[in-house]
Amino acid sequence: MEVNRAEKYNVKICRKEITAAAAEAEAKSLKERFLSLSNIDLLIPHVNVGVFFCYRKPSPLLSPVNNFSSMVAKLKSSLANALAVFYPFAGEVVLNAAGEPELLCNNRGVEFIEAYADVGLDQLDFYDADGTVVRKLVPKKKKADGGVLTLQATEMKCGGMILGCSFDHRISDAYTFNMFVIAWAEMAVDAKELSIGPIFDRSLLSPRQANEVVSFEQDLKLDQLYAHVSSYSPQPPLSPSVIQNPDQLTISRIYYIEAKEINRLQSIASSNRLRRRTKLESFTAYLWKLIARVGKSGQVCRMGVVVDGRRRLGSSKMNAYFGNVISVSHSLLGVEEVEGMGIEELADVVHQLVVEVDREEHFRGLVDWVEERRPEVCMSKIYIEEGLSVLVSSGRRFPIADVDFGWGKTMLGSYYFPWEGKGGYVMPMPMSGDKGKDGDWLVYVYLLAEIIEVLETIGADVFRPITSNYLFSSQK
Incomplete structure (x- = not known):
């Protein structure tokens, strides 16, 4: 390297x-x-x-x-x-x-x-x-x-x-x-x-009236995704000085993934069906396979995805709504289960995770669910529960090419989010800017060091460390 x-x-x-x-x-x-x-x-x-x-x-x-x-x-x-x-x-x-x-x-x-x-x-x-x-x-x-x-x-x-x-x-x-x-x-x-x-119209996300709510089944599903913070004992992240095993350190890295590798993963994930899985679903399935490699027998591996609900909430105003309009869907699988599944099977699981929350009813139900529990503080379980877990948040809409203040396009742009949660965090973004590398992804990761090692060995053909040679090379 x-x-x-x-x-x-x-x-x-x-x-x-x-x-x-x-x-x-x-x-x-x-x-x-x-x-x-x-x-x-x-x-x-x-x-x-x-x-x-x-x-x-x-x-x-x-x-x-x-x-x-x-x-x-x-x-x-x-x-x-x-x-x-x-x-x-x-x-x-x-x-x-x-x-x-x-x-x-x-x-x-x-x-x-x-x-x-x-x-x-x-x-x-x-x-x-x-x-x-x-x-x-x-x-x-x-x-x-x-x-x-x-x-x-x-x-x-x-x-x-x-x-x-x-x-x-x-x-x-x-x-x-x-x-x-x-x-x-x-x-x-x-x-x-x-x-x-x-x-700024908050009425766009107002709770519904009691007679509008179909709640019991929806509440059960939301109880699986979110929880009261008070039910968990707060344990702040350990500092490097007190961690005995360096593999338990969580660190940030930035990679790029070439367009041909993204397309290859999508082709594998879509090999047994007429309808293609999205690039993000395919990438998430592949990442899940890699993460499971650090797990032990009997351990579970949790994968989560962030879903933006703006397009599902029935109002054109949501396209310009100021605030959070996201939900987190996640699922648990045993390490052995993940290892025994192909990328196409895991992509099916990821697809179902997205489908379950990418609906107006989910977001309306989520608003109602929080209203019933206020002022109790609630959060996604993937943020507060211990264990081998990773959240994937899509930055595919990151407008790097549009952030031009008058002196030229962005050479490189990235989110940086060591988020303090109990699990890891991964955010793919477009790698465009002024270099013409359209189709490539930039990927920010905040993961355990032992997962990083797997990404850079088993996943080395996909996850390539971002370097000056890549950034400053001639356009593709």
Whole structure:
């Protein structure tokens, strides 16, 4: 494997300030107000999601914004306009009388950090995401601080820039944050009209009346997927200093998967049927096979998938809805069961997981289920239960090619989410950007070290560590 030249590098924080919504917009529409969290928001644990975008040094011939100071100035001015529209990101999370979180939209603003890294983009080891990204390129947002969003623009030694973001998952899912970033970029380019604006109407996810609810069977299914947090003993993740077995460390890595390998997995998963399994279902089935390789006899292996419910909820407004509209479906199989099944059989199981929750009735029932249990804190079992488990969340809609603030397309973009849950987390994303590698995937993983080893040995033909050679090679 290629070794990147910069194993260690330093980042200097040069400036911190607060960027709030533009003053003229604030006077018109940003009077202090509360925005309640939906019942689906209340299922999301208090975790921060990281994401970063990498840009090459702009060409003076192609863009008037071609140095770090002008890039930051453009980011801040357009951010102020974007926050006037997506004003919850400039607010803060507070607790109401019932002890539940809600959003105070007071335009307290977003912390914007400027930094300098003594390394070039082509020297960064993105494969080792923990060593390269965390607390260096993606800012650490303090949980004790009620702010929703923290940003960091880092000037690279080569003249490029990395924009890192950290946001409170209780306020936004990936779909909503992608919507915000696209709007921010659109406002930076000639202040053109937004392709989509947010909708904050919480009535779209209101509980149903009692006589509308078909609850018993639905409740049983939801009880299998979600649970009261109070029924579990909290055990924070162990630090590396107290873990005796290094295989029990959970670490972050970033890989790429070539389009031909994705297509091959889909072909295998669809070999015995007329209707093809999706690429994500096929990938998840293959991943399940690999994960089971680290299990022991008699142990169970849990696989989960995140499903976005926007298209199923019967309103065109859901396409622009601000907040979380996701559910987690998961299933348990014995290690021996998984090892004895082919990828096509496991793809059938994954497909059924998706089908069971990708329905309006599931999401309406989930809203009702939470309403009956409030203010008790509930979460997905895959987040709070111990065991060999992994959650796959699709970042296939990650709009990397559209996050252009006026100085060129993103060279590389990825989520970074060491999520603090009891199981692992995997997020495939498109690998497009400015390199023309359409069809390839970028895959962020947060997994046990022993699973990582299996990915890089048995799964080495599929999971390839992201390297400078791949990122900076000529276009396909």
